[in-house]
Amino acid sequence: MSAPPAITVEDLTVRYGDRVAVDGVSFRLRRGEVLALLGPNGAGKTSIVEVCEGYRRAGGGTVEVLGLDPFADHDRLTPRMGIMLQSGGVHPRVSAADMLELFASFAAHPLEVDLLVDRLDLGGFLHTPFIRLSGGERQRLAMALALVGRPEVVFLDEPTAGMDPRGRYRTWELVDELRSCGVAVLLTTHLLDEAERLADQVVIIDRGRLLAAGSPEALTGMGGVGRLTLTATPGLPVAAMPAGLVAAEEPAGTYLVEGALDTAGLAAVLTWCLAEGATVTGLRTESRTLEDVFLELTAREAA
Numbered sequence: 001m002s003a004p005p006a007i008t009v010e011d012l013t014v015r016y017g018d019r020v021a022v023d024g025v026s027f028r029l030r031r032g033e034v035l036a037l038l039g040p041n042g043a044g045k046t047s048i049v050e051v052c053e054g055y056r057r058a059g060g061g062t063v064e065v066l067g068l069d070p071f072a073d074h075d076r077l078t079p080r081m082g083i084m085l086q087s088g089g090v091h092p093r094v095s096a097a098d099m100l101e102l103f104a105s106f107a108a109h110p111l112e113v114d115l116l117v118d119r120l121d122l123g124g125f126l127h128t129p130f131i132r133l134s135g136g137e138r139q140r141l142a143m144a145l146a147l148v149g150r151p152e153v154v155f156l157d158e159p160t161a162g163m164d165p166r167g168r169y170r171t172w173e174l175v176d177e178l179r180s181c182g183v184a185v186l187l188t189t190h191l192l193d194e195a196e197r198l199a200d201q202v203v204i205i206d207r208g209r210l211l212a213a214g215s216p217e218a219l220t221g222m223g224g225v226g227r228l229t230l231t232a233t234p235g236l237p238v239a240a241m242p243a244g245l246v247a248a249e250e251p252a253g254t255y256l257v258e259g260a261l262d263t264a265g266l267a268a269v270l271t272w273c274l275a276e277g278a279t280v281t282g283l284r285t286e287s288r289t290l291e292d293v294f295l296e297l298t299a300r301e302a303a
């Protein structure tokens with residue numbers, strides 16, 4: 001029998017009193033995959049993650065982690081999950097070294113602490129009291145604590161928020177390594193380039209509802225290209241561009257076209273050029289980014 005998916009979320013609902021924070025969300029995360037949960041503030045990401053971590057009971061639907069119920073089987077799952085904790089609740093005078101040692105002692109087969117110190121560049125502040133650590137150092141320590149027990153599923157909450165570019169790069173490398181070791185990673189982030197760089201699967205939610213899900217390539221490929229730069233006869237009447245397309249001429253003879261640039265949209269632009277008697281000497285297309293897709297989907301939702 002094949003192993004169950006690392007995480008299965010099926011028609012999940014979370015309510016706070018009358019407020020529906022998560023409304024029928026479904027997704028599945030396999031081992032050796034990274035899933036980025038994206039959404040504006042208040043979208044419901046933390047609520048979903050808390051149910052998966054077993055800290056909150058689902059209001060409706062089902063959630064399984066490694067084939068178990070994360071709420072009912074929390075104790076059995078705890079040693080198999082790595083959770084990036086928020087900094088609250090740590091004694092101010094405890095050092096990173098003390099915490100790593102303590103967390104390693106909870107695990108049956110902990111990772112070599114030295115390895116994590118090296119990978120996450122913890123050496124410079126290993127013996128500094130926690131209260132003195134910078135935001136980025138606390139983030140790196142939180143990541144190390146999440147990983148020291150060799151978890152099968154890892155939850156990373158905005159893992160690189162506040163990190164400098166080097167810390168960010170090292171964290172990304174580590175996430176790549178986790179994936180290649182068969183670990184499943186569920187991360188939340190507001191950094192869309194991070195999601196595009198790391199995730200095999202992206203799930204976009206807003207106001208508790210799933211708006212889109214798929215690989216970054218599938219999501220950015222939806223709806224054609226992002227922008228078209230056209231070099232053509234100067235002075236074309238850009239206000240008369242075909243419906244749904246917006247064009248601006250800057251500098252003279254260079255037109256930036258945005259809008260629904262699928263195959264029909266591209267054809268409409270060229271047909272319009274032909275009708276205007278323009279000579280086209282250059283065409284350059286740019287792919288949409290995950291940020292373009294995210295802004296478009298969430299703007300539609302807010303409208």
Ligand SMILES: Nc1ncnc2c1ncn2[C@@H]1O[C@H](COP(=O)(O)OP(=O)(O)OP(=O)(O)O)[C@@H](O)[C@H]1O
Nearest residue numbers: 016019020021039040041042043044045046047048
């Ligand atoms: N304990 C609670 N009681 C009442 N409402 C809550 C509670 N926790 C969260 N909410 C509400 O549920 C909604 C979803 O919150 P959640 O924290 O899951 O969003 P999020 O996507 O993680 O947001 P952010 O990106 O800002 O962290 C929000 O409107 C929030 O105000």
